Each structure stands twice: as C-alpha cells, then as structure tokens.
Amino acid sequence: MVPIVARVRRRRRDGPGVWTLDLRSDEGAVRPAAPGQFNMLTVFGVGEVPISVSGDPGDGDRLLHTVRAVGPVSAALADLRPGSAVGVRGPFGIGWPVGAMAGRDILLVAGGLGLAPLRPALYRLLADRDRFGTLTLIYGARSPDDILFRREFQSWRRKPGLDVQVTVDHATDAWDAHVGVVTTLIPRATFDPSRATALVCGPEVMMRFAVNGLRNAGVDEAAIFLSMERNMKCAVGLCGHCQFGTVMICRDGPVFSYDRIGAMLGRKEL
Amino acid sequence: MEGLERFIGEHPFFAGLDAGYRQIVSGCTANVRFEPGQYLFHEGEDADRFFLLRHGRVALEIEVPGRGALTFQTVSEGEVVGVSWLIPPYRWAYDARALDLVRAIAMDAACLRGKCDADPTLGYDMMKRFLPILVDRLQATRMQIMDVYGASD
Ligand SMILES: Cc1cc2nc3c(=O)[nH]c(=O)nc-3n(C[C@H](O)[C@H](O)[C@H](O)COP(=O)(O)OP(=O)(O)OC[C@H]3O[C@@H](n4cnc5c(N)ncnc54)[C@H](O)[C@@H]3O)c2cc1C
Numbered sequence: 001m002v003p004i005v006a007r008v009r010r011r012r013r014d015g016p017g018v019w020t021l022d023l024r025s026d027e028g029a030v031r032p033a034a035p036g037q038f039n040m041l042t043v044f045g046v047g048e049v050p051i052s053v054s055g056d057p058g059d060g061d062r063l064l065h066t067v068r069a070v071g072p073v074s075a076a077l078a079d080l081r082p083g084s085a086v087g088v089r090g091p092f093g094i095g096w097p098v099g100a101m102a103g104r105d106i107l108l109v110a111g112g113l114g115l116a117p118l119r120p121a122l123y124r125l126l127a128d129r130d131r132f133g134t135l136t137l138i139y140g141a142r143s144p145d146d147i148l149f150r151r152e153f154q155s156w157r158r159k160p161g162l163d164v165q166v167t168v169d170h171a172t173d174a175w176d177a178h179v180g181v182v183t184t185l186i187p188r189a190t191f192d193p194s195r196a197t198a199l200v201c202g203p204e205v206m207m208r209f210a211v212n213g214l215r216n217a218g219v220d221e222a223a224i225f226l227s228m229e230r231n232m233k234c235a236v237g238l239c240g241h242c243q244f245g246t247v248m249i250c251r252d253g254p255v256f257s258y259d260r261i262g263a264m265l266g267r268k269e270l
Numbered sequence: 271m272e273g274l275e276r277f278i279g280e281h282p283f284f285a286g287l288d289a290g291y292r293q294i295v296s297g298c299t300a301n302v303r304f305e306p307g308q309y310l311f312h313e314g315e316d317a318d319r320f321f322l323l324r325h326g327r328v329a330l331e332i333e334v335p336g337r338g339a340l341t342f343q344t345v346s347e348g349e350v351v352g353v354s355w356l357i358p359p360y361r362w363a364y365d366a367r368a369l370d371l372v373r374a375i376a377m378d379a380a381c382l383r384g385k386c387d388a389d390p391t392l393g394y395d396m397m398k399r400f401l402p403i404l405v406d407r408l409q410a411t412r413m414q415i416m417d418v419y420g421a422s423d
Pocket of ligand 1: 052070072075232
C-alpha cells in the first residue's frame with residue numbers, strides 16, 4: 001500500500017515533547033479512521049511509524065495525530081512545521097468496540113500518552129451520550145506538567161454525564177487534586193461491574209495494573225479492552241514484526257479484549 | 271450506639287467488625303478535625319495514632335531538599351492515614367497534611383496494640399484489615415518507581 005501525501009496544516013503542543021499534528025491530504029480526503037485505529041506516518045527521508053488517530057471521528061475534515069518524540073522518526077514527526085509533507089498509509093487495525101457498547105457503563109482508563117488513542121472513542125461516546133450508561137474517564141500521568149490535552153480537560157470536566165478523574169504519580173503542593181497511581185481511582189468510579197466495559201490505553205505495565213484493578217472491581221475479562229503496541233513494519237499482518245504470541249497486533253488489533261491476550265501479557269519471551 | 275462506636279461501624283475500614291470488638295476498639299478512639307493546611311503528623315515524630323478519614327482529603331508528602339514537599343499519595347474519605355503505628359520503632363516516615371477540612375477518627379496506637387496483644391483474634395482481624403492497605407501501597411510504590419509513563423525531561 002503506497003502512502004498518500006498529506007501536509008501539516010497546524011501543530012499544537014499538547015504536553016512536554018508531545019505535539020498534535022493536524023494533517024490534510026493533497027490527494028483528496030484521507031480515509032476516515034474508527035476510534036482506536038492507526039495510520040503509518042512517514043517523514044520522508046527518515047522513516048515510517050505507526051501512530052494512532054487522536055481526533056474526532058465525526059470531524060471528517062481533520063486528521064489528527066498526537067506524537068511523542070522518543071526516537072528518530074517520532075522526533076522528526078513531532079518537529080514538522082505547517083506545510084511539511086507527511087506520508088499517510090491507513091487507517092489500519094481493529095479499534096475500540098464503541099458500536100457494541102450501547103447500554104453499558106463505560107470506563108476509559110488512560111495513562112500518559114495513552115489518552116491520545118482513546119480520545120476519538122470519548123468524542124464518539126459523548127456525541128451519542130444517551131445510548132450509554134455511566135461514563136467515566138480515569139487518567140493517570142506522571143506529574144501535573146505531563147498531563148495531556150490539558151485545556152480540553154477543563155471542558156470535559158464541565159460536560160454533564162462525564163465523570164473525569166485525574167491522578168498523578170507525584171506532585172508539588174501547587175496541585176491540590178488526586179495523587180496516587182491510576183488504579184486507586186477505579187474504586188471511586190460509579191459503574192455496575194456486571195454491565196461495565198472498560199477501554200484501557202497506556203504503557204503496558206500501567207495497563208496490567210489497571211486490568212488487575214478492574215478485575216478486582218468485578219469487571220468481566222471479556223469486557224476489558226486494551227490497545228497494544230509493538231514495533232510494526234507492514235501494518236497489514238504480513239511481515240510478522242508485531243507478532244504477539246498467536247496474534248498480529250497490526251491486523252488483529254491493536255485493540256484486544258483481555259480474555260484474548262491476557263495470558264500472553266507480561267511474558268518476557270513474547 | 272455511641273457516636274464514636276457508630277462512626278467506627280460506618281467506616282469502610284471496619285466493615286463487618288464484630289459488635290463486641292467494635293465496642294472494644296472504640297475505647298481507643300477520639301474524634302478529631304484538622305483545618306486545611308494543618309498537619310496530622312510530621313516525618314520522624316512518634317506514630318502514636320492513626321486516622322480513619324470521615325471527611326476531606328489528606329496529602330502524604332516527603333520534603334525533598336531544593337524541591338519542596340512532594341506529594342506521593344492523597345488519601346480520601348473512607349480511607350486510612352498511617353501504618354507506621356503497627357511496626358516498631360513506631361515513627362512516621364512522611365508528613366500528612368490536610369488538603370480540606372478533615373474530620374477523622376483518631377486511633378490511639380498504644381491502646382489498640384494493647385487490646386490486640388490481649389486478644390490475638392482481634393489482633394489477627396486488625397492485621398487482615400491493614401495488610402491489604404500495605405500491599406496496595408507497595409504495588410503503588412512499585413508502579414511509581416518504574417515511572418511507567420515515560421520521562422518527559
Ligand atoms: C498501534 C500503535 C499506535 C501507536 N500510537 C502512537 C501515538 O498515537 N503516538 C505516539 O507518539 N506513538 C504511538 N505509537 C508508538 C510509536 O509508533 C513509536 O514511538 C515509534 O515507532 C518510535 O519510533 P522512533 O523511530 O521515533 O523511535 P525508535 O528508534 O523506534 O525508539 C526510540 C526509543 O523509544 C522507545 N520507544 C519505542 N516505542 C515506544 C513507545 N511506544 N513508547 C515509549 N517508548 C518507545 C524505544 O524503546 C527506544 O528506546 C504507536 C505504536 C503502535 C504500535
């Protein structure tokens with residue numbers, strides 16, 4: 001699959017070393033992505049990496065990707081200025097099962113940059129708010145300065161029908177909200193575990209802790225969904241780079257229910 | 271039921287405690303309140319009490335030279351502040367500061383330890399209530415040490 005060429009329309013700083021790129025294609029519309037799907041983005045002359053869509057799926061005009069600079073390609077992406085060209089292949093993968101969540105109590109549990117792939121699901125849920133039960137966003141970050149989409153949190157906090165809980169691992173006394181790991185917020189959320197669905201996204205260790213917290217709260221393993229990350233190359237399940245036990249993350253995921261991949265999580269050899 | 275005994279009965283930490291024990295335990299309690307900003311205790315002081323929060327939040331902090339007080343956990347209504355009273359040398363390992371107006375039940379540690387020593391069934395019951403708190407904090411500490419979200423600086 002050949003990338004189409006898009007251009008950076010705007011860039012916005014959304015956290016330390018984290019930039020959201022607003023892309024527009026020169027060659028007509030980029031294919032719309034479902035929440036939780038990703039595109040392969042190319043910085044020409046540097047390389048190609050998988051990056052989740054982070055924008056509103058209802059806003060067909062804008063393709064947003066939120067990138068943290070961790071290495072050569074992500075740093076080059078995060079540094080692109082308006083007008084720069086980006087190659088886009090995708091969207092790929094199976095995202096969050098938003099369509100199958102009607103009537104459920106919903107917990108979005110995000111850690112660090114993991115809020116970016118969850119944000120499209122949140123937009124979709126809010127757009128159709130009446131179709132769902134309780135809706136809670138639980139977010140954990142390293143420190144107050146590391147909180148992603150800080151300005152947007154202010155508007156989420158004011159939204160009726162959305163309970164927003166934020167915690168940081170440590171803080172100075174200028175921060176007067178919650179401090180502690182993200183799992184400590186799960187027992188505070190209002191939901192009926194027998195009809196709850198949890199979407200979890202963040203660093204893998206954080207997701208394992210979060211899953212334990214959710215299972216302790218009585219949420220069914222088949223109703224806990226995680227977005228997995230592994231190095232990818234082809235993104236269509238051919239090259240085997242992102243093989244994880246019996247699944248290919250790019251093709252069978254990146255979103256999986258816990259009952260499907262739980263036994264493989266935390267295994268060093270995978 | 272007397273006021274304090276009723277508070278104990280209502281506090282999640284003592285959920286399901288036998289009525290006889292509830293009465294014994296309430297002999298070691300006092301009702302306390304702290305204004306926002308007031309300290310429940312400081313690092314290094316004798317851990318002669320612990321607190322069952324009924325209202326408000328408490329920040330657990332460690333003073334880091336050059337950086338000021340760093341909060342590593344906040345504790346809320348229905349939770350417990352203080353575990354150092356359980357293990358010698360019974361000294362606080364951090365500061366605890368009220369973030370809001372805090373109402374709590376203070377437990378006299380020496381009194382409760384005495385009752386637990388006198389009745390090991392009560393002592394075992396108390397251990398089973400405190401151990402999950404300790405394990406949770408150990409897990410949380412592990413997660414914080416790993417700094418799982420990735421460094422930003
Ligand atoms: C399905 C999927 C969706 C993704 N969505 C996003 C997204 O929305 N935003 C985003 O910024 N990234 C996302 N990533 C991660 C992103 O693809 C990687 O950060 C990127 O491939 C790193 O490439 P690099 O050349 O910049 O660095 P590399 O040279 O590959 O790595 C540099 C250093 O960063 C570390 N590293 C690599 N990947 C990660 C990672 N995911 N997190 C932390 N450290 C890492 C490496 O171990 C190495 O130490 C996603 C990955 C997958 C598989």
